[in-house]
Amino acid sequence: TAPNGDISAGPWVVGTEPAFPPFESQSDSGELEGFDIDLMQAIGEQAGVDVEFESLPFDGLIPALQAGTIEAAISGMTITEERSQTVDFSRPYFRAGLAIAVAADDSETTSLETLEGKTIAVQIGTTGAKMAGTVKDAKVSTFDSAPLALQELSNGNADAVINDAPATLDAIATGNIDGVKVVGELLTEEFYGIAMPKDSPNLEALNTALAELIENGTYNTIYEKWFGA
Numbered sequence: 001t002a003p004n005g006d007i008s009a010g011p012w013v014v015g016t017e018p019a020f021p022p023f024e025s026q027s028d029s030g031e032l033e034g035f036d037i038d039l040m041q042a043i044g045e046q047a048g049v050d051v052e053f054e055s056l057p058f059d060g061l062i063p064a065l066q067a068g069t070i071e072a073a074i075s076g077m078t079i080t081e082e083r084s085q086t087v088d089f090s091r092p093y094f095r096a097g098l099a100i101a102v103a104a105d106d107s108e109t110t111s112l113e114t115l116e117g118k119t120i121a122v123q124i125g126t127t128g129a130k131m132a133g134t135v136k137d138a139k140v141s142t143f144d145s146a147p148l149a150l151q152e153l154s155n156g157n158a159d160a161v162i163n164d165a166p167a168t169l170d171a172i173a174t175g176n177i178d179g180v181k182v183v184g185e186l187l188t189e190e191f192y193g194i195a196m197p198k199d200s201p202n203l204e205a206l207n208t209a210l211a212e213l214i215e216n217g218t219y220n221t222i223y224e225k226w227f228g229a
């Protein structure tokens with residue numbers, strides 16, 4: 001960003017943790033793809049600025065924003081009060097929530113309470129990890145990505161995974177993970193936002209572009225591409 005905050009000075013380097021389909025993932029040829037990727041590209045086009053993605057660990061995104069090495073982060077990131085102390089969020093762009101996944105033949109686990117004393121696999125630094133930490137006597141195993149946490153459950157090395165429902169449901173539906181089901185009600189209602197450094201001069205342009213894409217139907221087209229009509 002130029003010293004005067006001129007957004008045309010782009011490109012915006014946008015951080016993402018790319019193992020979270022259908023929001024962000026890497027195709028066989030290594031290209032980033034997903035709902036977040038398409039949305040961020042469209043925002044860049046609408047705002048007239050180039051977008052360059054940088055893959056980072058999920059728990060490295062906020063530090064990178066604080067250090068100013070990236071201009072934004074789009075990563076299925078839930079807007080939370082805690083994160084809002086250190087970064088600014090765009091307007092919400094997606095409604096999600098946490099779900100419990102267990103082995104397909106588990107008929108005992110139906111809620112957070114029934115996870116007491118169990119082993120719960122989560123992705124490090126996520127709202128799911130935080131929720132798992134509230135379960136009495138649970139052993140929480142942390143992984144660098146949600147697919148790795150789900151694999152641990154599929155292998156029988158964990159009793160449950162707490163993860164964003166849309167991501168877990170996608171992993172089951174696409175066959176990326178076997179022998180796993182979602183149980184009970186959603187544990188939370190969460191809204192994703194695009195994070196920017198505190199007081200970024202680009203936040204307003206980002207929000208304006210996002211609002212225009214919602215208004216002109218582009219957001220819907222991208223939504224339908226990744227989630228069906």
Ligand code: ARG
Pocket residue numbers: 016017018019020024058075076077078079123125126127128145146164190
């Ligand atoms: N929504 C959850 C959070 O903000 C999980 C996001 C994980 N995103 C990812 N790209 N791995 O903590």
